């Protein structure tokens with residue numbers, strides 16, 4: 001399992017969480033817009049909280065980047081601008 005982020009602070013926090021939970025994972029500094037630079041491919045790719053931070057042109061670049069490394073399933077956990085806001089549902 002490999003976790004990536006551009007921010008060293010985020011990676012430090014992820015490494016600590018991983019160690020605390022006993023999860024074996026590898027972490028690396030990487031730009032999600034150029035995942036092909038990892039030179040690797042993955043059966044499962046999970047985006048947690050990143051997609052919605054990109055603007056329209058970055059999203060297209062990100063899609064190409066994801067395509068280069070995903071050989072199986074991609075999961076995207078993100079916020080959207082449309083649909084019901086569950087926080088407002090009675």
Ligand SMILES: C[S@@+](CC[C@H](N)C(=O)[O-])C[C@H]1O[C@@H](n2cnc3c(N)ncnc32)[C@H](O)[C@@H]1O
Nearest residue numbers: 004005006007010030031032033048049050053
């Ligand atoms: C909303 S936080 C989500 C953090 C974490 N993935 C989570 O689910 O708790 C967005 C993260 O995306 C990272 N990020 C922003 N642009 C990035 C990029 N181009 N490549 C990789 N990570 C990026 C930020 O450094 C930040 O840690």
